[in-house]
Amino acid sequence: MGLRLRPVDTSFYDLFTQSAQHLVGGAELLAEMLSDSSDKAGVAERMRAAEHAADETTHEIVKKVNSTFVTPFDREDIYALGSGLDDVMDMMDEAVDLILLYEVQVTLPAELSEQVEVLQRCAELTAAAMPRLQSMQSLDDYWIEINRLENAGDRNHRRTLAKLFSGEYPTLEVLKLKDIVESLEGAIDAFERVANTVEQIAVKEG
Amino acid sequence: MGLRLRPVDTSFYDLFTQSAQHLVGGAELLAEMLSDSSDKAGVAERMRAAEHAADETTHEIVKKVNSTFVTPFDREDIYALGSGLDDVMDMMDEAVDLILLYEVQVTLPAELSEQVEVLQRCAELTAAAMPRLQSMQSLDDYWIEINRLENAGDRNHRRTLAKLFSGEYPTLEVLKLKDIVESLEGAIDAFERVANTVEQIAVKEG
Amino acid sequence: MGLRLRPVDTSFYDLFTQSAQHLVGGAELLAEMLSDSSDKAGVAERMRAAEHAADETTHEIVKKVNSTFVTPFDREDIYALGSGLDDVMDMMDEAVDLILLYEVQVTLPAELSEQVEVLQRCAELTAAAMPRLQSMQSLDDYWIEINRLENAGDRNHRRTLAKLFSGEYPTLEVLKLKDIVESLEGAIDAFERVANTVEQIAVKEG
Numbered sequence: 001m002g003l004r005l006r007p008v009d010t011s012f013y014d015l016f017t018q019s020a021q022h023l024v025g026g027a028e029l030l031a032e033m034l035s036d037s038s039d040k041a042g043v044a045e046r047m048r049a050a051e052h053a054a055d056e057t058t059h060e061i062v063k064k065v066n067s068t069f070v071t072p073f074d075r076e077d078i079y080a081l082g083s084g085l086d087d088v089m090d091m092m093d094e095a096v097d098l099i100l101l102y103e104v105q106v107t108l109p110a111e112l113s114e115q116v117e118v119l120q121r122c123a124e125l126t127a128a129a130m131p132r133l134q135s136m137q138s139l140d141d142y143w144i145e146i147n148r149l150e151n152a153g154d155r156n157h158r159r160t161l162a163k164l165f166s167g168e169y170p171t172l173e174v175l176k177l178k179d180i181v182e183s184l185e186g187a188i189d190a191f192e193r194v195a196n197t198v199e200q201i202a203v204k205e206g
Numbered sequence: 207m208g209l210r211l212r213p214v215d216t217s218f219y220d221l222f223t224q225s226a227q228h229l230v231g232g233a234e235l236l237a238e239m240l241s242d243s244s245d246k247a248g249v250a251e252r253m254r255a256a257e258h259a260a261d262e263t264t265h266e267i268v269k270k271v272n273s274t275f276v277t278p279f280d281r282e283d284i285y286a287l288g289s290g291l292d293d294v295m296d297m298m299d300e301a302v303d304l305i306l307l308y309e310v311q312v313t314l315p316a317e318l319s320e321q322v323e324v325l326q327r328c329a330e331l332t333a334a335a336m337p338r339l340q341s342m343q344s345l346d347d348y349w350i351e352i353n354r355l356e357n358a359g360d361r362n363h364r365r366t367l368a369k370l371f372s373g374e375y376p377t378l379e380v381l382k383l384k385d386i387v388e389s390l391e392g393a394i395d396a397f398e399r400v401a402n403t404v405e406q407i408a409v410k411e412g
Numbered sequence: 413m414g415l416r417l418r419p420v421d422t423s424f425y426d427l428f429t430q431s432a433q434h435l436v437g438g439a440e441l442l443a444e445m446l447s448d449s450s451d452k453a454g455v456a457e458r459m460r461a462a463e464h465a466a467d468e469t470t471h472e473i474v475k476k477v478n479s480t481f482v483t484p485f486d487r488e489d490i491y492a493l494g495s496g497l498d499d500v501m502d503m504m505d506e507a508v509d510l511i512l513l514y515e516v517q518v519t520l521p522a523e524l525s526e527q528v529e530v531l532q533r534c535a536e537l538t539a540a541a542m543p544r545l546q547s548m549q550s551l552d553d554y555w556i557e558i559n560r561l562e563n564a565g566d567r568n569h570r571r572t573l574a575k576l577f578s579g580e581y582p583t584l585e586v587l588k589l590k591d592i593v594e595s596l597e598g599a600i601d602a603f604e605r606v607a608n609t610v611e612q613i614a615v616k617e618g
Contacts, residue, residue, distance in 0.1 A: 101365075
């Protein structure tokens with residue numbers, strides 16, 4: 001434990017990056033949750049811890065907005081970006097929770113793993129984009145790619161629904177699986193909203 | 207009927223307080239709706255009247271924004287707060303309506319009453335917080351407590367879903383109950399959005 | 413193919429009008445999709461093309477915001493209006509897609525056609541209102557009527573749900589139909605959000 005001479009000034013960019021890195025971790029836990037051999041209760045426990053850590057970062061962002069005189073961009077936008085990143089974590093946490101809670105009695109359709117891969121890619125792209133907010137450089141690539149991924153996720157989502165409704169699953173299992181796939185879709189949508197917020201910030205500040 | 211010498215200036219704070227007090231009434235009607243002995247059609251009728259009264263207040267807020275030169279905080283924020291409060295009422299009205307409409311054939315799970323208690327507490331806290339917008343004092347307590355209640359509501363919500371999916375209810379009844387519990391959850395979320403709006407206003411104006 | 417001497421300056425009003433006209437086309441395709449005799453795969457294909465065309469217009473709006481120094485109203489509001497109109501198209505596209513994808517095994521309830529009529533009326537009113545953003549004249553009529561239609565749609569929506577839950581349909585078909593009617597309701601709600609955005613712009617600029 002060293003001696004800290006003065007408070008470290010963690011900049012907004014660092015906090016947004018930290019927040020997005022929590023999402024990379026969350027998406028990994030989601031992938032682990034889908035594996036047949038995983039200890040579901042254990043993964044859900046770690047997800048809960050990850051979600052709390054993400055909450056902490058969000059609160060630091062809000063506190064920093066409150067106590068900073070000159071912010072790098074509009075306070076409302078900082079707030080929107082912080083809470084947008086937090087929304088993604090909440091949706092991923094919900095998906096993990098439902099998988100544990102619902103005790104699905106059938107094999108999870110392979111399409112769920114595809115959606116989680118989309119989420120992992122979105123999380124990596126978002127974590128890589130956050131430091132670039134400082135220079136506002138190369139952000140177009142990020143939001144275009146997120147939009148493309150969201151479209152792919154949407155098509156996959158509808159295909160999954162069609163499969164659930166094909167008659168091959170008991171109706172109660174359809175209901176459970178539908179909730180789970182919708183929380184995955186919700187997480188992908190939440191990534192798109194973050195990208196839209198970044199785009200709006202760039203429009204204003206660019 | 208007295209002589210009114212000059213128009214009464216109902217301030218924005220009064221209107222927001224009025225709007226939140228409609229929510230206290232709405233949450234009470236929702237509690238009444240869940241009781242076994244209630245006249246469901248009659249309660250739904252009174253809820254409709256309460257929802258109309260709330261709409262009136264919302265329109266007064268919008269009209270006042272339109273006709274006021276200097277507003278106590280940004281017009282958009284007044285608008286967001288007014289419509290946020292209105293959203294809560296719409297969700298509570300939806301819950302009441304669905305309970306009447308769906309003719310659920312099973313006993314409502316006890317978890318529904320717990321959610322309505324959360325809603326009643328949120329409504330009281332919100333009504334108590336609105337007059338404090340004038341001084342911007344002690345608003346932290348309000349939104350921290352709303353966020354805590356929303357978290358508790360969320361956990362209760364997921365527990366309810368797990369119970370619905372346990373296999374003890376006919377699938378069609380599961381579908382009905384799921385819609386009803388989701389409208390309750392939606393009302394709690396709407397209270398959280400109101401608290402977030404208040405937090406954002408405090409960030410800007412504080 | 414004529415000679416174009418200088419770039420045509422398509423104003424924001426023209427682009428919003430164009431965007432809303434895509435919605436008129438989309439609502440017509442939705443009506444066609446519900447007819448018993450329609451070639452469902454063909455209509456869905458044309459809907460996809462319409463949705464792409466609408467996306468193009470949305471991107472033109474965003475590009476124009478980026479490259480214009482003086483905008484007729486706040487950049488954020490232009491962005492909100494553009495993406496709000498785009499949301500309607502996405503919801504209508506989803507409805508068409510689900511009707512194709514789910515292969516509903518029962519006759520679609522007549523209430524669905526009523527909702528599509530509401531959507532067609534909303535689309536026409538919105539397309540007629542967009543050019544009036546320039547003068548900010550007679551916009552009240554537009555948003556009051558959209559709100560009235562949304563209320564009517566909401567009542568019809570709940571009646572439809574009650575019918576779906578009456579026990580006359582197999583549960584799996586109830587699930588499919590519920591998703592379809594919810595996407596219609598979602599499109600009507602999205603029209604209301606557009607009207608609310610217009611109202612907010614008028615509040616600010618009026």
